[in-house]
Amino acid sequence: MPSPRFTLDRSSPVPLYFQVAEQLEQAIVSGEIEAGERLENEIAMAQDLGLSRPTMRQAIQVLVDKGMLVRRRGVGTQVVRGQVHRPVELTSLFDDLSASGHQPHTKLLSIEQVGASEEIAEELQVSPDAPVWSVRRLRSIGEEPLALMHNYLPCDVVELGGVDLETQGLYAFLRDAGFVIRVARQRISARGVSGEESALLDEPEDSPLLTMQRTAYDNSGRAVEFGRHAYRPSLYSFDMTLVDR
Amino acid sequence: MPSPRFTLDRSSPVPLYFQVAEQLEQAIVSGEIEAGERLENEIAMAQDLGLSRPTMRQAIQVLVDKGMLVRRRGVGTQVVRGQVHRPVELTSLFDDLSASGHQPHTKLLSIEQVGASEEIAEELQVSPDAPVWSVRRLRSIGEEPLALMHNYLPCDVVELGGVDLETQGLYAFLRDAGFVIRVARQRISARGVSGEESALLDEPEDSPLLTMQRTAYDNSGRAVEFGRHAYRPSLYSFDMTLVDR
DNA sequence: GAGTGGTCTAGACCACCTC
DNA sequence: AGGTGGTCTAGACCACTCA
Numbered sequence: 001m002p003s004p005r006f007t008l009d010r011s012s013p014v015p016l017y018f019q020v021a022e023q024l025e026q027a028i029v030s031g032e033i034e035a036g037e038r039l040e041n042e043i044a045m046a047q048d049l050g051l052s053r054p055t056m057r058q059a060i061q062v063l064v065d066k067g068m069l070v071r072r073r074g075v076g077t078q079v080v081r082g083q084v085h086r087p088v089e090l091t092s093l094f095d096d097l098s099a100s101g102h103q104p105h106t107k108l109l110s111i112e113q114v115g116a117s118e119e120i121a122e123e124l125q126v127s128p129d130a131p132v133w134s135v136r137r138l139r140s141i142g143e144e145p146l147a148l149m150h151n152y153l154p155c156d157v158v159e160l161g162g163v164d165l166e167t168q169g170l171y172a173f174l175r176d177a178g179f180v181i182r183v184a185r186q187r188i189s190a191r192g193v194s195g196e197e198s199a200l201l202d203e204p205e206d207s208p209l210l211t212m213q214r215t216a217y218d219n220s221g222r223a224v225e226f227g228r229h230a231y232r233p234s235l236y237s238f239d240m241t242l243v244d245r
Numbered sequence: 246m247p248s249p250r251f252t253l254d255r256s257s258p259v260p261l262y263f264q265v266a267e268q269l270e271q272a273i274v275s276g277e278i279e280a281g282e283r284l285e286n287e288i289a290m291a292q293d294l295g296l297s298r299p300t301m302r303q304a305i306q307v308l309v310d311k312g313m314l315v316r317r318r319g320v321g322t323q324v325v326r327g328q329v330h331r332p333v334e335l336t337s338l339f340d341d342l343s344a345s346g347h348q349p350h351t352k353l354l355s356i357e358q359v360g361a362s363e364e365i366a367e368e369l370q371v372s373p374d375a376p377v378w379s380v381r382r383l384r385s386i387g388e389e390p391l392a393l394m395h396n397y398l399p400c401d402v403v404e405l406g407g408v409d410l411e412t413q414g415l416y417a418f419l420r421d422a423g424f425v426i427r428v429a430r431q432r433i434s435a436r437g438v439s440g441e442e443s444a445l446l447d448e449p450e451d452s453p454l455l456t457m458q459r460t461a462y463d464n465s466g467r468a469v470e471f472g473r474h475a476y477r478p479s480l481y482s483f484d485m486t487l488v489d490r
Numbered sequence: 491g492a493g494t495g496g497t498c499t500a501g502a503c504c505a506c507c508t509c
Numbered sequence: 510a511g512g513t514g515g516t517c518t519a520g521a522c523c524a525c526t527c528a
Binding site for chain 3: 510511512513514515516517518519520521522523524525526527528
C-alpha cells in the first residue's frame with residue numbers, strides 16, 4: 001500500500017484539503033503511486049495526516065473530479081491507468097501556449113464598438129443594438145498563424161479603451177480588471193475556411209478549420225464575453241477529461 | 246427571496262442532497278427561480294428543509310458543478326444568466342439523438358479481431374499486437390449520414406461476439422455487460438474528409454470533418470474502449486460547460 | 491463478516507463582502 | 510458590524526464488495 005509522506009502547514013492560507021490534493025496529485029504524476037494501484041482507505045489516510053475524514057475525502061474528491069482517481073464502494077480508491085492529458089481549463093490560448101514553452105504572439109486586427117447583432121445580444125444578455133466591443137485578433141506561434149479570434153464584450157461592463165491586447169491575453173486582462181470568470185459554455189465544431197481567413201491563416205482554399213464559440217460568465221452569473229474562434233486543426237485540438245458523477 | 250417548496254423522502258434510497266439538487270435544478274430551468282436571482286443563504290435553506298448545512302451545501306454544489314449556480318463568499322449564491330446548454334456527458338451519440346427525438350440508426354460496417362497497433366496498444370494499455378476488437382459503424386439520422394465511428398476494445402476484457410451493435414449503442418452494451426464507465430479522455434479536432442469517407446458520409450471532396458478520439462476507463466481505472474470518430478460538422482457539434490473550481 | 495466508500499449530523503471558526 | 514460562503518472537526522449509520 002503506497003504511503004507517500006505529506007507535509008501539512010496548518011498556518012498556511014491554503015486549505016488543508018488542497019494541500020493534500022496537490023501532494024497526492026504530485027505523487028501520482030511522478031509515479032510514486034503507480035497507475036492502477038489502490039490507495040490506503042480514506043479513514044486511515046485521514047488518521048495518518050491528523051485530519052478528519054471529511055477533509056481527507058474532500059482532498060480525494062479533487063482528484064476524482066480531475067479523472068485521476070476512481071472510487072468504488074466496498075473496494076477502495078484506485079489510480080486511473082493511461083496517460084494523463086491536460087484537461088480543458090478556463091485559460092486563454094495564450095496561457096496554453098506559454099505553458100508549453102512556445103513563443104506565441106498576437107496581432108490586433110481591429111477593435112471597435114459596434115451594435116450587438118441579435119445573436120450577440122442574446123449571448124451577452126444585452127439589448128439588440130446595444131454597444132459592444134468587437135475585437136479581432138490573430139494568434140500565431142513562431143511564424144505559423146494559429147487562430148483567428150473574434151470576441152465581443154458589453155461596453156457597459158468592460159472598458160477596453162487603451163488596453164493592450166497584443167501583450168496581454170483577454171482573460172488575463174479580465175482577471176486584472178477584477179472579473180472572476182467562473183463558468184463558460186462553449187460549442188466546438190468545424191467548417192471550411194472562408195476567403196479572408198484563408199490569407200490570414202495561410203491555409204489553402206477548402207481547408208478545414210476547427211471552430212469554438214464560447215460565452216463566459218463572471219462570479220455574479222453575468223455574461224462578460226462571447227467569442228468565435230477558428231483554429232488551424234493541424235496546430236490545435238481540444239483535450240478534455242470527462243468524469244461521470 | 247425565492248423559496249420553492251421542496252419535498253424530501255427520507256425513506257427513499259435517493260440521497261437527500263440529490264433530491265434537493267434535482268428539485269432546485271427543476272426550479273431553475275422552469276424559471277420559478279429567475280436567472281440572476283440570489284438564493285436564500287445555505288444555512289437558512291438547510292433549516293427550512295430540516296437538513297444539516299453540509300447536506301444542503303452538497304446539494305448546491307451539484308448545481309455549481311453543472312454551471313447553473315455561482316457562489317461568492319460574503320455575497321451569496323446566484324443563478325447564472327444565459328441559456329442553459331446541454332453539457333457534454335458520458336453518453337453515446339445514439340443516446341444523444343434519441344433524446345432529441347430524432348430517429349437515428351446504425352449500420353455495422355465491419356467487426357473483427359485485429360492486432361493492436363502501437364498507438365492503440367498504448368491507449369488501451371495492452372501489449373502491441375494483442376488482440377483487440379475493431380468495430381466500424383456508420384451512424385445516420387433519417388437519410389442523412391452523420392458520423393463514422395471506429396472503436397477498439399481489448400478482447401481479453403470485452404466479448405463482442407454475437408453482440409448486436411446496430412440496435413444497441415456501444416455504451417449501452419458496455420453498461421449491460423457490467424462495465425461502469427467513470428472517466429473518459431477525449432481530443433476534438435478537425436480534418437478534411439478522406440476518399441472512402443467521402444462516399445460513406447455523402448460529403449464532397451475537401452469537406453471538413455469534426456473529429457473526436459476518446460479513451461474510456463471503467464471504475465477500476467482500466468482502459469475499456471478507444472474510438473476515433475468523424476462527424477459531419479453541419480449535423481453535429483460538441484457543447485460543454487466549463488466550471489472553474 | 492470484515493472492510494470500503496457514500497451519506498448525514500451538529501456544531502465551530504474563519505475569510506470575505508457589503509453597508 | 511453583520512451576513513455570506515469556505516473550511517474543518519468528530520463522530521454516526523448505511524450500502525456495497527469480496528473473501
